[in-house]
Amino acid sequence: MARIGTTLTRFIIETQAGHPAATGEFSALLAQIGLAGKMVANDLRRAGLINILGLTGETNVQGEAVKKLDTIANENFVKVFQYSGLVCALASEELEKPVKLPENWPLGKYMLLFDPLDGSSNTDVNMPLGAIFSILRYEGKGGLPPDSELVRKGTEQVAAGYLMYGSSTMLVFTSGKGVNGFTLDPGIGEYLLTHENIRMPARGKTYAVNEGNYHKWPAGTRRYVDHLKEADKATGRPYAGRYSGCLAADVHRILLGGGIYLYPGETDKPEGKLRLLYEANPLAMVVEQAGGKASTGTHRILDVEAKALHQRVPLLIGSTDDVSLAETFIQGKQ
Numbered sequence: 001m002a003r004i005g006t007t008l009t010r011f012i013i014e015t016q017a018g019h020p021a022a023t024g025e026f027s028a029l030l031a032q033i034g035l036a037g038k039m040v041a042n043d044l045r046r047a048g049l050i051n052i053l054g055l056t057g058e059t060n061v062q063g064e065a066v067k068k069l070d071t072i073a074n075e076n077f078v079k080v081f082q083y084s085g086l087v088c089a090l091a092s093e094e095l096e097k098p099v100k101l102p103e104n105w106p107l108g109k110y111m112l113l114f115d116p117l118d119g120s121s122n123t124d125v126n127m128p129l130g131a132i133f134s135i136l137r138y139e140g141k142g143g144l145p146p147d148s149e150l151v152r153k154g155t156e157q158v159a160a161g162y163l164m165y166g167s168s169t170m171l172v173f174t175s176g177k178g179v180n181g182f183t184l185d186p187g188i189g190e191y192l193l194t195h196e197n198i199r200m201p202a203r204g205k206t207y208a209v210n211e212g213n214y215h216k217w218p219a220g221t222r223r224y225v226d227h228l229k230e231a232d233k234a235t236g237r238p239y240a241g242r243y244s245g246c247l248a249a250d251v252h253r254i255l256l257g258g259g260i261y262l263y264p265g266e267t268d269k270p271e272g273k274l275r276l277l278y279e280a281n282p283l284a285m286v287v288e289q290a291g292g293k294a295s296t297g298t299h300r301i302l303d304v305e306a307k308a309l310h311q312r313v314p315l316l317i318g319s320t321d322d323v324s325l326a327e328t329f330i331q332g333k334q
């Protein structure tokens with residue numbers, strides 16, 4: 001049985017031992033994600049010293065200005081998987097189309113979707129950053145998957161998680177049997193289990209949302225956020241506002257302490273900003289596995305029909321009672 005202080009490598013081996021049919025590929029894939037995280041963390045630590053802050057001058061498929069570190073983080077992920085023999089396709093926020101990996105022969109049986117550097121506006125101000133990943137299985141008969149294979153419902157994920165580059169680097173993931181968090185010990189270059197079987201409280205005391213968008217929100221969303229700010233001892237209000245601009249970091253706080261993160265739809269942009277396949281779905285899987293809830297306001301995130309690789313979706317995620325209450329406001333029941 002894994003215990004606090006267990007290395008990621010040992011945890012993976014022990015978990016694999018519980019699955020006699022496992023080939024070790026999935027375990028190796030998680031280890032490679034850990035490696036990409038170490039490479040990115042290393043770049044981030046030195047970023048201000050080696051002229052890799054600021055913009056590349058390009059825009060990505062989402063129309064957002066690309067930071068130099070977005071590109072570097074993306075390249076690190078591609079590099080660790082390119083000849084790994086573990087994945088047959090990669091899709092990233094930074095790439096318009098999925099990358100197929102025929103050089104990974106025999107073909108890897110997994111597909112990885114990721115946001116390589118989440119919260120990249122934080123790069124130049126030394127604030128937290130993250131990466132978010134979703135793992136799908138490809139049951140193809142020896143051929144490369146068509147692009148449409150990567151566009152799947154969240155319930156089809158076999159594992160998901162995130163890396164967080166804060167005061168320490170953490171890897172938090174689930175493969176459908178609870179959520180575990182590992183902290184990178186930079187002295188020995190190993191991730192150690194520090195947060196075993198994370199469980200979220202049913203309610204929290206904090207909310208995270210970009211309130212600068214308040215006047216763009218539909219009335220129900222505004223009413224809900226107003227409600228959180230009213231004083232009421234019995235329900236623990238007002239909630240404390242905590243927003244870093246890095247989804248992984250904001251959700252991490254809520255995963256550990258409870259509460260709610262919202263990136264709602266806006267009156268003129270009902271789908272909001274966040275991407276379904278490599279932001280909302282993986283975090284929804286993590287949060288549900290820890291006893292929390294993730295919703296669009298009207299539907300469970302993991303049940304949303306995926307139609308496009310870079311599809312956006314409104315996201316309410318966090319403690320079950322908080323998310324359920326937010327839904328009642330958004331659906332006009334309060």
Ligand code: AFP
Pocket residue numbers: 064093115117118119120121210245246247248273274
């Ligand atoms: P990037 O992945 O492009 O850096 O986007 C960050 C993000 O998707 C998410 O991490 C934040 O919660 C959110 O955007 C912040 O958006 P606002 O600047 O609109 O608050």
